[in-house]
Amino acid sequence: MRYYNEKIETMSRDEMTALQSARLVDVVKRTYEGAPYFREKMDAIGLKPEDIKGIEDIAKLPFTTKADLRANYPFGCFAVPKSEIARVHASSGTTGKLTVVGLTNRDIDDWAECDARALVMAGCDKDDIVHVSYGYGLFTGGLGLHYGSEKLGSVTVPASAGNTMRQITLIKDFGATALACTPSYAMVIGEEIEKAGYDIKDFKLRVGIFGAEPWSENMKKEIERKLNITAYDIYGLSEISGPGVSMSCPYQCGLHVMEDFFYPEIVDPVTLQPVPDGTTGELVFTTLNKQGMPLIRYRTRDISALWHDKCECGRTLVRMKRVSGRTDDMLIIRGVNVFPSQIESVLMNIKEIVGSHYQIIVDRVGNLDTMEIQVELAPHAFSDEVKDVEAIRRRIEHDMMGNLGVGAKITLVSPDSLPLSEGKTVRIIDKRKI
Amino acid sequence: MLVNQVAVFLENRKGRLNALLGALSGAGVNIESLNIADTRDFGIVRLVTDDNDKAEAALKAAGFTTARGDLVGIEVADKPGSLTATLGKLSDEGVNLEYVYSYSRSGGKALILFKTDDVERAEALLK
Ligand SMILES: [Zn+2]
Numbered sequence: 001m002r003y004y005n006e007k008i009e010t011m012s013r014d015e016m017t018a019l020q021s022a023r024l025v026d027v028v029k030r031t032y033e034g035a036p037y038f039r040e041k042m043d044a045i046g047l048k049p050e051d052i053k054g055i056e057d058i059a060k061l062p063f064t065t066k067a068d069l070r071a072n073y074p075f076g077c078f079a080v081p082k083s084e085i086a087r088v089h090a091s092s093g094t095t096g097k098l099t100v101v102g103l104t105n106r107d108i109d110d111w112a113e114c115d116a117r118a119l120v121m122a123g124c125d126k127d128d129i130v131h132v133s134y135g136y137g138l139f140t141g142g143l144g145l146h147y148g149s150e151k152l153g154s155v156t157v158p159a160s161a162g163n164t165m166r167q168i169t170l171i172k173d174f175g176a177t178a179l180a181c182t183p184s185y186a187m188v189i190g191e192e193i194e195k196a197g198y199d200i201k202d203f204k205l206r207v208g209i210f211g212a213e214p215w216s217e218n219m220k221k222e223i224e225r226k227l228n229i230t231a232y233d234i235y236g237l238s239e240i241s242g243p244g245v246s247m248s249c250p251y252q253c254g255l256h257v258m259e260d261f262f263y264p265e266i267v268d269p270v271t272l273q274p275v276p277d278g279t280t281g282e283l284v285f286t287t288l289n290k291q292g293m294p295l296i297r298y299r300t301r302d303i304s305a306l307w308h309d310k311c312e313c314g315r316t317l318v319r320m321k322r323v324s325g326r327t328d329d330m331l332i333i334r335g336v337n338v339f340p341s342q343i344e345s346v347l348m349n350i351k352e353i354v355g356s357h358y359q360i361i362v363d364r365v366g367n368l369d370t371m372e373i374q375v376e377l378a379p380h381a382f383s384d385e386v387k388d389v390e391a392i393r394r395r396i397e398h399d400m401m402g403n404l405g406v407g408a409k410i411t412l413v414s415p416d417s418l419p420l421s422e423g424k425t426v427r428i429i430d431k432r433k434i
Numbered sequence: 435m436l437v438n439q440v441a442v443f444l445e446n447r448k449g450r451l452n453a454l455l456g457a458l459s460g461a462g463v464n465i466e467s468l469n470i471a472d473t474r475d476f477g478i479v480r481l482v483t484d485d486n487d488k489a490e491a492a493l494k495a496a497g498f499t500t501a502r503g504d505l506v507g508i509e510v511a512d513k514p515g516s517l518t519a520t521l522g523k524l525s526d527e528g529v530n531l532e533y534v535y536s537y538s539r540s541g542g543k544a545l546i547l548f549k550t551d552d553v554e555r556a557e558a559l560l561k
Pocket of ligand 1: 249250251256311312313314315
C-alpha cells in the first residue's frame with residue numbers, strides 16, 4: 001500500500017487550498033459561535049467570521065496560546081456542548097494546570113485517519129504487527145497510534161509504557177514489525193535487548209514510529225542500529241491532536257503535515273509575522289476540521305520550518321522540518337540560545353561516552369550563568385591515566401563550545417548513574433532563580 | 435617484576451570512595467596499596483590487592499568502571515638518591531613514566547611501581 005488516502009495525500013495545491021479555505025471559513029464560524037474566549041478575541045480586534053473568506057485571510061486571525069487553554073480550564077475552550085464530546089485528553093505542562101482537550105467522535109475518527117496515513121507512510125499495512133509502547137491514558141500517544149493501527153487493520157498490541165523486559169518478550173514472541181514509542185524509550189528497549197544478551201536478528205522489527213519529544217539525528221541513527229529498524233518521526237501535540245499531525249516518509253526530508261486537517265504556519269517567535277518557506281520559526285496550527293475543541297492559529301512553541309516543494313514519495317502534503325526544540329525548552333545561557341537537541345547532537349558523536357545518557361544543570365553563580373553537562377563515561381574508554389580521561393573531558397568541552405557558542409563544563413560520571421525514565425526524560429535542571 | 439593493578443574511575447561525588455572501599459571489604463578483598471590521582475572533576479583510584487580478579491568483579495557489580503594493567507615494580511635501596519638514579523636511567527634511555535607510586539607488600543620490602551608504555555624495555559634496563 002503506497003498511500004492510505006491517495007486523493008488527499010497527492011492532491012494538487014489548488015485543490016488543497018480550496019479545501020483548506022472552505023474548512024477555515026467553517027471552523028472560524030463554529031469556533032466564534034461555540035467558544036466565548038475566541039469570540040472575545042475576535043471582537044476585541046473588530047473581526048467578524050464573515051471577514052474570513054479563505055486561507056489567504058488566515059493572518060488576520062488572532063493567535064491562541066496555552067495560556068488561553070489554562071485560563072479556560074477545564075472545558076472552557078470546547079466549541080460544542082458537552083453532550084457532543086466523546087473523550088478528553090490532558091497533558092501536564094512544566095508549570096501550572098493541565099491542558100485539557102475534548103474530542104467528538106468525528107474528531108477521534110479524523111485522528112485515527114491521520115495515524116493510519118502515518119503508518120502507511122512508514123511502510124506498514126494490514127499484515128504488520130504494531131507494538132504500541134506509548135503511554136495509554138490522558139497522554140495522547142498510546143491511544144493515537146492505537147486507533148490509527150486499528151483503522152489500518154494492522155495487528156495492534158496495546159502494550160503501553162513500562163516493564164521493559166515484558167515488552168521485549170512481547171515484541172520478540174509476537175514478532176512485532178513496527179514499534180511506536182518515544183525515542184528515549186526506544187533507546188531503553190534497545191539497551192535492554194543488548195543487556196539481556198538477545199540477538200536483534202531474532203526480532204522481526206522493521207520500522208519504528210517515534211515522537212513526543214525532540215531527538216537528534218544521531219540518536220535516531222543509534223536507535224536504528226540498536227533495533228535494526230528504519231526510524232520514522234511522528235509529530236503531534238495533544239492540543240491539536242496527538243501523534244499524527246505530521247509524519248516523515250521514506251525520503252526522510254521532513255514530515256508531511258496532514259494539512260487538510262491541520263493548517264501549518266511558521267512565524268517569527270518575536271514579531272509573530274509569517275516567514276517564507278525554509279525559514280526557521282515557531283510552528284502555528286489551525287485545526288481545520290475539529291469539532292470538540294478547534295484552535296485557531298495555536299502557537300505550539302515548537303521550532304520548525306515548512307517546505308511546499310514536491311516530495312519524491314509522491315505526496316504533495318507540505319513538509320515541516322523535524323522539531324529541533326521548543327521556544328520554552330530553549331535555554332538562554334549568557335544571552336546565547338541553546339537547545340538541548342544541539343547538546344545531544346554533539347554528545348552522540350563522541351564514542352567515549354554513552355551519548356544518550358546526559359543531564360544538563362544550569363545555575364547562576366554571581367551574575368553569570370553556568371552550564372554543566374553530566375555525561376556517562378563509556379567503560380571501554382576508561383584508562384588508569386588521568387591525562388587520557390581528562391583529554392576526553394576537554395574534547396567534549398571543546399566540541400560543545402564550537403557547536404553552542406557558549407561554554408559548558410563537562411563532568412564525567414559512571415555508566416548508568418544518570419536517571420533514564422521510561423517516558424519523557426527530564427534532562428534539564430535549571431537552578432537559576434531569576 | 436610486574437605488579438598487576440586495578441584502576442577505578444571515581445566520580446567527584448560525596449561517598450564514592452567509601453562505596454568503593456565498602457565493595458572491596460564486602461567481597462573480603464585486602465588492599466595492599468591504594469593510590470588516588472585526583473583532579474578537580476574526577477579521580478582515578480589505583481589499587482593493588484591480594485586478589486585483583488575478585489576486587490574487579492566486586493567493583494563492577496557495585497557499578498564502578500575499572501581498567502586492569504601491569505606496572506613495573508622495582509626495589510630501591512634505602513639510601514638517598516637511589517630512586518633518582520634509577521628513574522634517571524630510564525628517562526635517559528627515553529622510557530616514559532606516566533606515574534609512579536610506592537607499594538609495600540606486608541612483611542616484604544618496599545617497591546616503587548611505575549606505569550610506562552614500554553614495559554619490556556624498562557625491565558631490560560633495570561636488570
Ligand atoms: Zn514524502
